[in-house]
Amino acid sequence: MQTPIFINDNFILETKTAQKLYHDYVSHLPIIDYHNHLNSKDIASDKIYSSISECWLYGDHYKWRAMRANAIPEKYITGNASDELRFMKWAETVPYTMCNPLYHWTHLELKRYFGIDELLTSDNGKKIFNEINDKISSKDFSVQKLIQKMNIEVICTTDEPTDSLEFHEQLIGNSFCKILPTFRPDKFLNIVNDEYLISIKTLEEVSNIVINDFKSLVDALENRIDFFDNMGGRLSDHGLEQLYNLEFTESEIELIFKRRLSNKLINLEDSQKFQMALLFALGRKYAEKNWTMQLHLGAQRDNNKRLVDLIGNDVGCDSIGDFRQAEGLSYFLNRLDYENILPKTVLYNLNPSDNEVFATMAGNFNDSSIAGKVQWGSAWWFLDQKDGMEKQINTLSNMGLVSKFVGMLTDSRSFMSFPRHEYFRRILCNILGSQIEKGQLPNDIEWVGNMASDISYNNAKKYFNF
Structure with missing residues (x-):
């Protein structure tokens, strides 16, 4: 007797309605992968x-x-x-x-x-x-053929502010996929990093701005944001442990930064104040550019010193952290919103115990400018599996408008990861199909099917201006 095929047409789709939603409304849609860590050089060289x-x-x-x-x-x-x-x-x-x-x-x-x-x-x-x-x-x-095979429409890589974006430039106007950079300035937020002054020097060189105070640092980063924008960039990204509810003055931040430029030690609270001050300045610029700010919060990185010493950083010994998130996140979003400089924002939590915190926090700061201006993003990292996606979708359904959700991304370094979009879409259709068959949603296949299409593709295309 032949073993049944495991990945069949109706994989994960447990009901006839789920199957109809997926096959008729979702399966054919292109993919917008608006956050990943793919190598632009490999794409440009068609490795x-x-x-x-x-x-x-x-x-x-x-x-x-x-x-x-x-x-x-x-x-x-x-x-x-x-x-x-x-x-x-x-x-x-x-x-x-x-x-x-x-x-x-x-x-x-x-x-x-x-x-x-x-x-x-x-x-x-x-x-x-x-x-x-x-x-x-x-x-x-080849890499470009792997991209085409999966019907990818947009790829947003993750790039340092000092990156030349030369490979993105080579890819402008290509016929197979839109490849856009994402601005990731984390190394400039972490003022206690051992290589901070080296990073500042590199930023000076690429921006052609002498950095000798906080204002000139902001000017240099804004110069790079303008450069990314000219290269098609529409998003920023920040991978941080948490945000902080800390008040500060301009003179205080200036003193902290100048102490670091003098290679003096910075204490923990001052480093946290500096992070928040620079984030506020960047948020203002993102709003001016109509960019989307992404905040990935909650990872505890490089836990295993033996592995780090043996191989280096980012080698698979990161985990979920138990940082406090609500207070600092509220303070940050509220201050930007009050000053009318809150950009479109996508929030990602790594600790599942923060699901409801992030879902409800996003809902605090929506306005009439665009549907779902502040988004609770897709299940991230350790949570981007079936159980994690179902919990994220159901929690967002309970506490927000899942119909306006911008959907899935890979967050991957591999050109083999794009089927995760299919995985997400099947899970989404299975949830919706099950609710229809249980009588928890009306049996309006066209309306629900279009909603599934929006979550899988259309919402992201509109939200990110692609």
Whole structure:
């Protein structure tokens, strides 16, 4: 008896109504991936990968964590093992990821990119490795072809303020996808960073502005925002532990900054005040440009010193933090709103205990300028799995207007991650279809189907001015 195909047409779609919503209204829509960490150089050069391991396993912290949990030696994860051995160790791990989102993602990606319906195991790993490698090393599976295969309309990368954006410039006017930069100035907010003065020097060089006080720092960053805007940028992004409810004066911030320029130590409270002062200045500029400000809050990073010492930062030992969020977030958004300089804003929480906090906080600051001006963003990082997405969608439904939600993003460094949009869309349609069949929503397929289409694509296109 033949084993049924796992990733079939109705994967996750538990009702006939869910199936109709997905297949008739959502499945064909293009993808707007408005936040990710993809490499613009790889897109511009139309990189061809040497193996599936390079494309799929290098830099994927989700897979690294699973392999470590499965007692795979580090040499097969981030070490110098051959690409074939890396893949075989991942194939060995995959069956043990059952009930983890990696099991779904792995088989969705194998199916959508390479047409493989088999469940990956150590038994068929070598065969699948060879089958994929015969494809991925050809021009038909270059980076740009991988993007086209998934019907991607917009990709917003994440870029340093000092980036030349030379590869974005090369991609202007291309015919396969709109590639836009996102302004990520975190290194300038973290005044106690060991390399802060080096970053300031680089900013001086690219902006052609001498930075000798707080105003000139803001001027230099605004210069770069203008540059990003001219290159098509429409979003900023900030990955912070939390925001702070701290009052400060201009003279106080000036003194803090000049102390840092003199390479003097800055205490914790002063560093927090500086972060907030610079965020307020940047928020004002984002509003002026009609940009969207993204705030990713709550990650506790680089917890494992042994791994950090062995490999470096961002190697898969980050986790959910238990920082207090409501007070600082309210203070920040309220001050911008009161001064009429609050830009469009998307809030992301990493701690699921903050779901209701973020959902209700977003609702405090909407106005008549645009529907859903302050958004509670899609389930992020450790939460972007089926349970996390369902909780986010249901909480937003209860406490806001899910119909105005701008939907999914990958937040990924891999060009193989775009099926996560399909995953989200199936989960969304399954929720809506189930509620219709239970009599909790009217059986108005056209209205609900159009709402699913809006959440999956149309809302983001309008909200971000794409």
